[in-house]
Amino acid sequence: MTATTQTRLIDRMLAEYGESHQDETNKAVHWVCVPLIAWTVIAALWSLPVPAAFSAVPGLNWAVIGVAATLVYYIRMSPSLAAGFVVFAGVCVAAILLHQAVAPWPLWAFAAVVFVLAWVAQFWGHKIEGKKPSFLKDLQFLLIGPAWLMSFIYRRLGLRY
Secondary structure, eight states: OOTTTOOOHHHHHHHHHHHTOOSHHHHHHHHHHHHHHHHHHHHHHHHSOOOGGGGGSTTOOHHHHHHHHHHHHHHHHOHHHHHHHHHHHHHHHHHHHHHHHHOSSOHHHHHHHHHHHHHHHHHHHHHHHTSOOGGGTOTTHHHHHHHHHHHHHHHHHTOOO
């Protein structure tokens, strides 16, 4: 295989992920639940107590570290999808800050409820699809789900990923 015909890793991962996401109902569930699950993970990390050592860096918390690690993963796969992830992470942080400003219940508790409900919906979508979730084969597909959705947005906007 030459360099010009070699399939990029991101293309292979997105194609493999897409194999178990063909049903329109399952796709619709994923459009709602994948972003919600990603937000809940960031919110849960945001809610964790931070060590005193973190105070040397303003704004540093476990969510920032988790987002940074995910960003490194995406940069290796597709720098342009990584840029989209930065935008998505910014929206997640804005939603977290809004929740903290107005909601009467703790962020971690709200995130936990949303997390469970979104996963129930995801498994229901896969039951309809008749195929197991991709992450049961390889855990990195937990990170491919958001990239898979973003790839549709990029294609719609005529952007390369």
